[in-house]
Amino acid sequence: MKLSPKQLEQFDRDGYLFFPSLFTPEETRTLNDAVPELYSRHEAWNVRESGSDAVRTNFAAHMSSKPFAKLARHPRMVQPVQDLLGEALYMHQFKINGKMAFEGAIWQWHQDYGTWMNDDMMPTERAMNVAIFLDDVNEFNGPLMFIPGSHKKGVIEAKHDLTTTSYPLWTVDNELIASLVARAGGKQGGIVSPQGPAGSMIVFHSCLVHASTSNLSPWNRVSVYLSLCAVSNHIRRHKRPEYIAHRDFTPITCLPDDCLLKDYPVDLPWQNGLPATALQTSTTPFDEMKQAA
Numbered sequence: 001m002k003l004s005p006k007q008l009e010q011f012d013r014d015g016y017l018f019f020p021s022l023f024t025p026e027e028t029r030t031l032n033d034a035v036p037e038l039y040s041r042h043e044a045w046n047v048r049e050s051g052s053d054a055v056r057t058n059f060a061a062h063m064s065s066k067p068f069a070k071l072a073r074h075p076r077m078v079q080p081v082q083d084l085l086g087e088a089l090y091m092h093q094f095k096i097n098g099k100m101a102f103e104g105a106i107w108q109w110h111q112d113y114g115t116w117m118n119d120d121m122m123p124t125e126r127a128m129n130v131a132i133f134l135d136d137v138n139e140f141n142g143p144l145m146f147i148p149g150s151h152k153k154g155v156i157e158a159k160h161d162l163t164t165t166s167y168p169l170w171t172v173d174n175e176l177i178a179s180l181v182a183r184a185g186g187k188q189g190g191i192v193s194p195q196g197p198a199g200s201m202i203v204f205h206s207c208l209v210h211a212s213t214s215n216l217s218p219w220n221r222v223s224v225y226l227s228l229c230a231v232s233n234h235i236r237r238h239k240r241p242e243y244i245a246h247r248d249f250t251p252i253t254c255l256p257d258d259c260l261l262k263d264y265p266v267d268l269p270w271q272n273g274l275p276a277t278a279l280q281t282s283t284t285p286f287d288e289m290k291q292a293a
């Protein structure tokens with residue numbers, strides 16, 4: 001799937017592209033069917049909403065679950081990102097966010113690159129986010145919201161919020177959000193939220209400011225978030241466990257377009273559990289560690 005000059009221009013201006021119904025219901029079902037088993041496990045890689053058993057974020061399903069391992073190599077997902085970054089990619093982070101009916105809590109306003117820079121020492125913003133809806137997303141079940149064009153601001157000052165939700169995040173303060181929204185058109189398009197059926201996909205810039213509200217509706221809003229990074233821009237330290245910030249910088253090789261519906265061999269290195277090394281962390285950049293060794 002090659003992006004058109006119009007799409008490239010749109011991405012440059014707005015910081016995101018929306019592809020409604022990119023995956024068929026049959027393809028999406030293969031992913032949805034694998035979620036309950038993943039969410040049922042009480043493991044470090046399932047972060048739950050505070051005070052609830054509902055899963056907020058499941059990390060690294062592509063390392064142990066075949067349908068998600070295939071999605072991580074799907075050409076309809078990888079190629080647009082490769083077009084935009086013009087380089088081979090590796091998987092920096094892989095999440096299945098629950099935002100479950102009645103339970104899903106907010107995600108504060110933030111840029112993802114702020115976290116990758118501050119926590120993982122990712123050198124530049126040459127990384128991209130992809131969201132794939134596994135449920136229909138509507139105005140009621142906590143859709144992702146963007147401030148169009150906010151990626152042009154580069155890295156915005158952020159503070160490390162450890163208290164608002166069960167997941168720590170580098171967040172942007174309200175005053176700055178208000179001015180970014182005003183600059184993006186205020187009530188006329190200053191905030192947008194792409195909505196559509198399960199199987200829709202959004203590609204968005206790692207500096208695009210985004211957030212989502214809580215889900216008080218009776219409808220789950222399960223979405224997969226894949227963060228792909230240019231290989232040359234790989235992270236420089238392992239401050240976070242490997243299931244959150246991956247350490248294998250091997251370029252992704254795509255499977256054929258029908259991979260979600262057919263059987264293809266994929267590596268599932270964590271099928272029998274996380275290796276102990278995946279939990280090891282350090283605040284020292286790893287090239288400095290190598291020099292010291």
Ligand code: SIN
Pocket residue numbers: 097099107142143144210211212223225
């Ligand atoms: C995220 O920003 O990483 C998640 C946002 C959401 O799931 O709504």
Ligand code: MN
Pocket residue numbers: 110111112210
């Ligand atoms: Mn985010």
